[in-house]
Amino acid sequence: MTRIERLQQQLPTLDLDALLVTDATNIFYLTGFSLTAGDGALLITATQAILVTDDRYAQALREFATTEVTGLITRDYYGSINELLEKQGLMVLGFETSLSYEVYDQLDELMTADLVPCRGLIEQARAEKDSHEVAKLRAAAQLHDQAFEYLLGILQPGLSEQAVANRLDFWMKEHGATAASFPPIVASGPNAAKPHATVSPRKIAAGDVVTLDFGYWVDGYTADLTRTVAVGEPDFEFKTVYELVNQARQAVIEKIAAGANGAALDAAGRQLIEAAGYGDEFQHGMGHGIGLTVHELPASYGPATTQVRLKHNQVITVEPGIYLPGLFGVRIEDDVLVTHGGHEVLTHAPTELLVLK
Known part of the structure; x- marks a missing residue:
């Protein structure tokens, strides 16, 4: 079972429809793809993992050898994520408490889904090394x-x-x-x-x-x-x-x-x-x-x-x-x-x- 699959299995127990990962280290841990902090986010639902970033990473995503993660190129990270959630009828979105207040303010303004803070969820998995x-x-x-x-x-x-x-x-x-x-x-x-x-x-x-x-x-x-x-x-x-x-x-x-x-x-x-x-x-x-x-x-x-x-x-x-x-x-x-x-x-x-x- 992959790291993303283990996280997807946890979503129902956390009463979440999806999880938004914004920490660049956690994104790398889950996907193996390197983003500079602030250059995108990873949306995890029960069936998908969507890496949302911009065209600076388009070529790198094309070369990224995985079928588990889908890339979405956009300049409107959080607006595009909200559209994805709305299309799938996902109403409860977990977010990492490590994100800045500025980003949280954007999410609070944009998202129609309810926002639920998740503290240390991925960090706890990272603590135990394979x-x-x-x-x-x-x-x-x-x-x-x-x-x-x-x-x-x-x-x-x-x-x-x-x-x-x-x-x-x-x-x-x-x-x-x-x-x-x-x-x-x-x-x-x-x-x-x-x-x-x-x-x-x-x-x-x-x-x-x-x-x-x-x-x-x-x-x-x-x-x-x-x-x-x-x-x-x-x-x-x-x-x-x-x-x-x-x-x-x-x-x-x-x-x-x-x-x-x-x-x-x-x-x-x-x-x-x-x-x-x-x-x-x-x-x-x-x-x-x-x-x-x-x-x-x-x-x-x-x-x-x-x-x-x-x-x-x-x-x-x-x-x-x-x-x-x-x-x-x-x-x-x-x-x-x-x-x-x-x-x-x-x-x-x-x-x-x-x-x-």
């Missing part, structure tokens, strides 16, 4: 491991954060990645104490800590890898914090399996950090899902995520961190496949403390 998706995520993780090895060979005092990020971006794209799934983080010295540091012109100095956090799409799927290294011999506190973060990472990974509770997973690592007196210096969740985007369900798991239950073939990150303002930060992140019997760590870059001489 075997082909898992293979792509493994390949993405492997390339990120190789990129980290490349970075170890270029990191040195005098090189700016921006220069490192630029070289990483070039290397990834030269080796099969298409684009970054989020702006890479290269945070040196005190900048490493900022969990979401932006790349700066600051030059790496001897004795600095450097946090490297990056994710790139490879064949449509993204990995997400973070490692923290020392450029020159670090002090005792850094070594202590590094070992603590690494122990927390491993403690969480050991608890990962289908059915595991998000808050309990988080606690497995966070309690170690809190017991060592650094609880206030760990200010974010323990991880999140990844796949076609860098934040998939579960969007985050942390102390309050008691409703999160991991499912077979989800891929999540594990990324504890400790951040000491003005001094340094440490974050270590792995990507992990959830299985019925436990887990499989997809990222294999070394996690022991690396001191670059």
Whole structure:
């Protein structure tokens, strides 16, 4: 059964006559056709899947090898969709709550069908990967491991954060990645104490800590890898914090399996950090899902995520961190496949403390 067919089977249980998919990633997930965000929509009824876009995509649709999806070329996306609904007598239309208010306002003005919000319907399906998706995520993780090895060979005092990020971006794209799934983080010295540091012109100095956090799409799927290294011999506190973060990472990974509770997973690592007196210096969740985007369900798991239950073939990150303002930060992140019997760590870059001489 295809992804569209599974969705069509759900329509009656949701009391929907049709579903309007406007999120470009969800359209790709369901059809395999790439649209730029805002360049069309996918209408799914009980018997049809109609990709509504404009003549910029006409040739691509003619070359699109599928009999499951029908293309409709128009400049009036939503007016044409309303006509389709009226002709078929479809009176209840589900829509994704991720669409903008501007688009919702258009739908509310145009549609004669009743509009029903659908939250996370396709995203829930995306969370559980099939075997082909898992293979792509493994390949993405492997390339990120190789990129980290490349970075170890270029990191040195005098090189700016921006220069490192630029070289990483070039290397990834030269080796099969298409684009970054989020702006890479290269945070040196005190900048490493900022969990979401932006790349700066600051030059790496001897004795600095450097946090490297990056994710790139490879064949449509993204990995997400973070490692923290020392450029020159670090002090005792850094070594202590590094070992603590690494122990927390491993403690969480050991608890990962289908059915595991998000808050309990988080606690497995966070309690170690809190017991060592650094609880206030760990200010974010323990991880999140990844796949076609860098934040998939579960969007985050942390102390309050008691409703999160991991499912077979989800891929999540594990990324504890400790951040000491003005001094340094440490974050270590792995990507992990959830299985019925436990887990499989997809990222294999070394996690022991690396001191670059």
